[in-house]
Each structure stands twice: as structure tokens, then as C-alpha cells.
Amino acid sequence: xxxxxxxxxxxxxxxxxxxxxxxxxxxANIKSAxxxxxxxxxxxxANVEARDAKFVSASMQGxxxxxxxxxxxxxxxxxxxxxxxxxxxxxxxxxxxxxLKGVDFTDAILTEADFTRADLSGARWTxxxxxxxxxxxxxxxxxxxxxxxx
Numbered sequence: 001x002x003x004x005x006x007x008x009x010x011x012x013x014x015x016x017x018x019x020x021x022x023x024x025x026x027x028a029n030i031k032s033a034x035x036x037x038x039x040x041x042x043x044x045x046a047n048v049e050a051r052d053a054k055f056v057s058a059s060m061q062g063x064x065x066x067x068x069x070x071x072x073x074x075x076x077x078x079x080x081x082x083x084x085x086x087x088x089x090x091x092x093x094x095x096x097x098x099x100l101k102g103v104d105f106t107d108a109i110l111t112e113a114d115f116t117r118a119d120l121s122g123a124r125w126t127x128x129x130x131x132x133x134x135x136x137x138x139x140x141x142x143x144x145x146x147x148x149x150x
Contacts (some may be wrong), residue, residue, distance in 0.1 A: 006044075115139060 004023040010130040034054040082102040087097040106128035132140035
């Protein structure tokens, strides 16, 4: 198997439990690959082709997934704190029980994404302006901070 590198072809590869902290996988093809319980903290996954990839229980704190194609990917119970999904496609993605605190979804496509029991506290929503309030579980409740109080 090829080593972690930009553009690597890991389609259908098993990376379960591997430590890929800080790995640069920019533009990689990881369609249908499995990263269950893997550590991808600070990893660069911008513009990856990752349709139907499995990131179940993975640690992906601070990962950059900008422009990634993540349709139907599974992030069940993953820790994505402070990750960036700018302009990423997450159509029909599973984010059950995921930790999404401080995530940036600016311009992301979230059509039919499932956020059941996901913690969206402090996440920046797709409009790039709305920030989800503390305690936003399962859906984004806009924060009142930054608005004029009367």
C-alpha cells in the first residue's frame, strides 16, 4: 500500500486504527476506504474523493476537509472538533453522535446529512455567518452573540 501523501490512491483501503496525525492527503482518492478509530488530528484532506468512506469513531480534531467530496460518508461518533468543511459536499453523510464543536461548514452542502445527537456547539453554519449556540444537539440553533440586545 502507498504511504500517506497528497493524491494517494487508497480506494477501498483499510486504515482502521492507524495514526495519521497531521498527514497530508490533499486530493487523495479514498472512496469507500475505512478509517474506523483512526487518528487524523490535524490531517489535510482538502479536495479528497471520499464518497462512502468510513470515519466511525475516528479522531479528526482540527482536520481540514475543505472542498472534499464526502457524500454518504459515515462519521458516526467521530471527534471533528474545530475541523474545516468549507465548500465540502456531505450529501447523505452520517454524523450521528459526532462531536462537531467549532467546525466550519461555510458553503458546505449538507443535503440530507444526518446530525442525530451530534454536538454542533460553536459550529459555523453554511452561510458563513451563523454560529450554532452552545448546546446545539442534532441541529444548529443560532447563537445570540453578536446581535444587539434591547
